Amino acid sequence: MITIINMSSAPNRWTKQLKVIVDIVYGSHGPMTADEVYHAARARLPNISLGTVYRNLNKLESEGLVSEVTKGNTTAFVKHPFSNATFECEVCGRLFCVPYDLRNSEMERKVGMKVNRWSIRMTGVCKECERKCI
Amino acid sequence: MITIINMSSAPNRWTKQLKVIVDIVYGSHGPMTADEVYHAARARLPNISLGTVYRNLNKLESEGLVSEVTKGNTTAFVKHPFSNATFECEVCGRLFCVPYDLRNSEMERKVGMKVNRWSIRMTGVCKECERKCI
DNA sequence: ATGCAAATGATAACCATTATCAATATGTCC
DNA sequence: GGACATATTGATAATGGTTATCATTTGCAT
Incomplete structure (x- = not known):
């Protein structure tokens, strides 16, 4: 526990x-x-x-x-607090957490504002569906 | 039109x-x-x-x-189709579109899956609120 | 102009999320 | 440990954004 x-x-x-x-x-x-x-x-x-x-x-x-x-x-x-990256499969609908490294400081430089959290959301085709669907 | x-x-x-x-x-x-x-x-x-x-x-x-x-x-x-980056101010609640360059190919390499679209969402404090709140 | 399927407006239904409130359980102080 | 104050719970109703329904209208091909 x-x-x-x-x-x-x-x-x-x-x-x-x-x-x-x-x-x-x-x-x-x-x-x-x-x-x-x-x-x-x-x-x-x-x-x-x-x-x-x-x-x-x-x-x-x-x-x-x-x-x-x-x-x-x-x-x-x-469970991952704050920043995270997720990948949603357009075929099967499953949602995965994926590791992704991006620095807040890098974002702040690009955007010009104070960034507290970020999240990246990707959609595409997961490995399993890629294999099946071809 | x-x-x-x-x-x-x-x-x-x-x-x-x-x-x-x-x-x-x-x-x-x-x-x-x-x-x-x-x-x-x-x-x-x-x-x-x-x-x-x-x-x-x-x-x-x-x-x-x-x-x-x-x-x-x-x-x-x-209006921006496909991939985009947005910044939401935690203070005033406004949502901005921000330019952000990231390549799908770079994401695919990191994630190991076919990425069709991505979106980045950042939250933080916008310039205006940063100025006011300090 | 005519005919027909697609799109609209009005409205009801849906469903995820939040609010309400009496009853319960937690943590504190003795 | 027991009693008290109040945060939290369970049950349920309400909310609000979004979608479905359907008769009517409209775009478009002929």
């Missing part, structure tokens, strides 16, 4: 629901939608409500512990 | 509503939400409906003539 060292913003209780949600998102290999987190959480806490999942994901997001990324027409959450 | 040379996908009529919507989006300096396009369009076509605006923006998006970008909790549309 993962433990968060400090949650900065004032009122905060380490509830079992929050624990489970952190555990799920941080244990995932890729981005998860709120609904996916909800279903995973229900396996451990059958009475947890979808509202609680949203509340906690938003809290974690405002704490900088998870990031939101676009997935199709909805939103998914990833 | 801007004219589109060819709209590839089969059934397509060059309606006055579509003309006005293309004109507005391509005449804009920055990303516009569907609602903003709707209100701008009503100035010229008082009876145009919001549904028509959405239908045409989605059509233009599928034709590759506009791109969707995230703005706050909603979606905005920009």
